[in-house]
Amino acid sequence: MAAPLSDGERRKQISVRGIAGLGDVAEVRKSFNRHLHFTLVKDRNVATPRDYYFALAHTVRDHLVGRWIRTQQHYYERDPKLGLDLEELEEIEEDAGLGNGGLGRLAACFLDSMATLGLAAYGYGIRYEFGIFNQKIVDGWQVEEADDWLRYGNPWEKARPEYMLPVHFYGRVEHTPEGVKWIDTQVVLAMPYDTPVPGYKNNTVNTMRLWSAKAPNDFNLQEFNMGDYIEAVLDRNLAENISRVLYPNDNFFEGKELRLKQEYFVVAATLQDIIRRFKSSKFGCRDPVRTCFETFPDKVAIQLNDTHPALSIPELMRILVDVEKVDWDKAWEITRRTCAYTNHTVLPEALERWPVSMFEKLLPRHLEIIYALNQMHLDHVAALYPGDIDRLRRMSVIEEGDCKRINMAHLCVIGSHAVNGVARIHSDIVKNSVFKDFYELEPEKFQNKTNGITPRRWLLLCNPGLADIIAEKIGEGFITDLSQLKKLLEFIDNETFIRDVAKVKQENKLKFAAYLEEQYKVKINPMSMFDVQVKRIHEYKRQLLNCLHAITLYNRIRCNPSKSFVPRTIMIGGKAAPGYHMAKMIIKLITSIGEVINNDPYVGDKLKVIFLENYRVSLAEKVIPAADLSQQISTAGTEASGTGNMKFMVNGALTIGTMDGANVEMAEEAGEENLFIFGMRVEDVEALDRKGYSAREYYESLPELRQAIDQISSGFFSPRDPGCFKDVVNMLMHHDRFKVFADYEAYIKCQGQVDQLFMDPREWTRKVIRNIACSGKFSSDRTITEYAREIWGVEPSATAIPPPNLPRN
Numbered sequence: 001m002a003a004p005l006s007d008g009e010r011r012k013q014i015s016v017r018g019i020a021g022l023g024d025v026a027e028v029r030k031s032f033n034r035h036l037h038f039t040l041v042k043d044r045n046v047a048t049p050r051d052y053y054f055a056l057a058h059t060v061r062d063h064l065v066g067r068w069i070r071t072q073q074h075y076y077e078r079d080p081k082l083g084l085d086l087e088e089l090e091e092i093e094e095d096a097g098l099g100n101g102g103l104g105r106l107a108a109c110f111l112d113s114m115a116t117l118g119l120a121a122y123g124y125g126i127r128y129e130f131g132i133f134n135q136k137i138v139d140g141w142q143v144e145e146a147d148d149w150l151r152y153g154n155p156w157e158k159a160r161p162e163y164m165l166p167v168h169f170y171g172r173v174e175h176t177p178e179g180v181k182w183i184d185t186q187v188v189l190a191m192p193y194d195t196p197v198p199g200y201k202n203n204t205v206n207t208m209r210l211w212s213a214k215a216p217n218d219f220n221l222q223e224f225n226m227g228d229y230i231e232a233v234l235d236r237n238l239a240e241n242i243s244r245v246l247y248p249n250d251n252f253f254e255g256k257e258l259r260l261k262q263e264y265f266v267v268a269a270t271l272q273d274i275i276r277r278f279k280s281s282k283f284g285c286r287d288p289v290r291t292c293f294e295t296f297p298d299k300v301a302i303q304l305n306d307t308h309p310a311l312s313i314p315e316l317m318r319i320l321v322d323v324e325k326v327d328w329d330k331a332w333e334i335t336r337r338t339c340a341y342t343n344h345t346v347l348p349e350a351l352e353r354w355p356v357s358m359f360e361k362l363l364p365r366h367l368e369i370i371y372a373l374n375q376m377h378l379d380h381v382a383a384l385y386p387g388d389i390d391r392l393r394r395m396s397v398i399e400e401g402d403c404k405r406i407n408m409a410h411l412c413v414i415g416s417h418a419v420n421g422v423a424r425i426h427s428d429i430v431k432n433s434v435f436k437d438f439y440e441l442e443p444e445k446f447q448n449k450t451n452g453i454t455p456r457r458w459l460l461l462c463n464p465g466l467a468d469i470i471a472e473k474i475g476e477g478f479i480t481d482l483s484q485l486k487k488l489l490e491f492i493d494n495e496t497f498i499r500d501v502a503k504v505k506q507e508n509k510l511k512f513a514a515y516l517e518e519q520y521k522v523k524i525n526p527m528s529m530f531d532v533q534v535k536r537i538h539e540y541k542r543q544l545l546n547c548l549h550a551i552t553l554y555n556r557i558r559c560n561p562s563k564s565f566v567p568r569t570i571m572i573g574g575k576a577a578p579g580y581h582m583a584k585m586i587i588k589l590i591t592s593i594g595e596v597i598n599n600d601p602y603v604g605d606k607l608k609v610i611f612l613e614n615y616r617v618s619l620a621e622k623v624i625p626a627a628d629l630s631q632q633i634s635t636a637g638t639e640a641s642g643t644g645n646m647k648f649m650v651n652g653a654l655t656i657g658t659m660d661g662a663n664v665e666m667a668e669e670a671g672e673e674n675l676f677i678f679g680m681r682v683e684d685v686e687a688l689d690r691k692g693y694s695a696r697e698y699y700e701s702l703p704e705l706r707q708a709i710d711q712i713s714s715g716f717f718s719p720r721d722p723g724c725f726k727d728v729v730n731m732l733m734h735h736d737r738f739k740v741f742a743d744y745e746a747y748i749k750c751q752g753q754v755d756q757l758f759m760d761p762r763e764w765t766r767k768v769i770r771n772i773a774c775s776g777k778f779s780s781d782r783t784i785t786e787y788a789r790e791i792w793g794v795e796p797s798a799t800a801i802p803p804p805n806l807p808r809n
Helices: 007-020 025-039 049-076 086-092 102-116 221-225 229-234 236-243 257-279 312-323 328-338 356-362 364-384 389-395 408-414 424-434 436-441 455-461 464-474 482-491 495-520 543-559 581-598 617-626 644-650 663-670 682-691 695-701 703-714 726-734 741-758 761-773 780-792
Strands: 122-126 134-138 141-145 165-169 172-176 179-183 186-198 205-214 302-305 339-342 353-355 405-407 419-421 446-448 529-534 568-573 607-612 629-632 654-657
Touching (some): 007 464, 025 049, 049 086, 049 205, 102 122, 102 205, 102 302, 102 455, 102 780, 122 257, 141 581, 165 257, 172 364, 179 312, 186 236, 205 236, 229 236, 236 257, 257 312, 257 356, 302 312, 312 328, 312 408, 353 356, 356 364, 364 389, 405 408, 408 436, 455 464, 455 617, 464 482, 464 495, 482 761, 495 617, 529 617, 529 741, 543 568, 568 617, 581 607, 617 644, 644 654, 644 761, 654 741, 695 741, 741 761
Parallel strands (some): 122 205, 302 339, 339 419, 419 446, 529 629, 568 607
Antiparallel strands (some): 134 141, 186 205, 353 405
């Protein structure tokens, strides 16, 4: 019998099948060698691993190009002999960290699903020169480093200077008999870079187009002509700073002018691009043919991913009314039928509220349009609710006060034909709380679209061992129809399958343990429970509750060192926004707890606390397949959906979580008894708010909680700086919006149930199989099919486009 394939060999086979499927082996080799030849500089004839990576990436890109062009036309009418370690080359690729928490990652899953479903879709964004910072932990504290991800170039992108577009800022508005003119503006050029987005085995290759800011050659020409040539050239940086760096805040609004510039920059360039494509009748033609915009919403759907592209609404109005001379009411109808808005958060501090004074200076015409739209909207509300002044105040796009502000979420709601939340519980909160007045006005506008993840990356690619044993049992249909995982339910008592699932998990744990030892010199017990919480560091996500459990376990071990304990390795990872003091203190607390526990001889292998440095997609792909327990413990009613929860579920981790976000639907799909659900529900949180939350009551009535807090407070975990965590303790005791103590007792008890089950590996694995089998709903293919049918008015296609070497028909 042949020896089983290692994980690396399985990944290699997947890659080889992919590359070999692109063309015949000889052609692939020839193309690879050609690229390698041109990659090497004249004075160097020894190839480095990075040379091999670029040669391979360019080879794959070449083979995608034919399909890419064919796909665009269609919308308008490791081979083993390469002798390379593909896994080693994959490690050279930089993460394109062009988003914060789940928002950008979700968009990437959506792009994969749209291509796989054959939808004629484009993803637009900014090509940040520096993405989300790299996180270093120095003496237990987070330190940020610039993410220079383009340092060695990016082999997957293609610059498209022929589609460069102007974007205007500042200036003034002139009302003339011929119409409104926005004049005396500063111009910045938007240079597009295209990245191919291949569908799964359907020859479809869609486009992700990212814009980079460039100064025009006449930038600051006045200064130029006054003789300050050097100064004028250096000032080009001011324009190009627009796409320099990603703002690293997740679920927090920071009203900086540069951020508003970024938001308008991506919107203005994208809308010009969309309109150019609408006006052209055939592929590759740049001459306008269509001039009537009546059919625009039938041909174009714009999905606003949160409020960051909200300026699409006034910008589309500006183009239609000022440039294309469409009647105002007709323009408004077209805009609303074209745009739809996805809300991603209910936290008030995350909602974008831009000062009117900033708009006045930066986007004067857009401010006029927003005022006019708001007046129309309020007239409509006043007619339906005469005399209800408070309702008008609540529903206005303009918030009055010391600093007048524009509420971008309200703008999105009035300017869209559909508004959706991203999990059922979240969409209910959107309707009953955040946008209650708007829901009463237009209930038919509000929908739910529960998030999903792509099974190609988050199962097939990152966990080939698990994908293989699933395919052996039920075939490969689940890769594009994840609901087929339900077929695994018939193997829930199959001893061979139970053994195989447990074996794959153990292999993944061994591999991750080796990675941690190699990269971070951390030695962990691969037989321990891998208890994982990876996500952005935020008070509402309650990493502090996890810390309190770790301390409680530690105290129990210290109290009774000879007693048998279920060994655990608690891993916590995630970045804190650089300006978020409490989040940075939470990281310091985690690392300090780890420092004490991991070096206590009484504890030994029973408990370890590890902070996973620089959590990012490439690290997620390693840790998620290795996790036994997934922590999803936000206060009920705060996490819109979460997608990490889904990734852990499909990869065979069990979930400990609150009834929040998509956890609710996960429990519904798998059965609540197959997750470890604990704590307050939304109604309980609301009741506690009405009663008044008193942290001290819990502190005084729960001895283990009191002991943990006293240890943090007294400097037990920070002996060199006993007062280090006073701000954390003060927050928990006196102004904790997320009620950590209220769920402590239920959480500790639930963790006891986790321990009990983990001691019965067969029962644990049966629950794992049930979870995997019931995770099919959480495919982004299902999510995108719902968006397509219920919001965009298009139908996904299962028909593959013919490959480039065959006739199109």
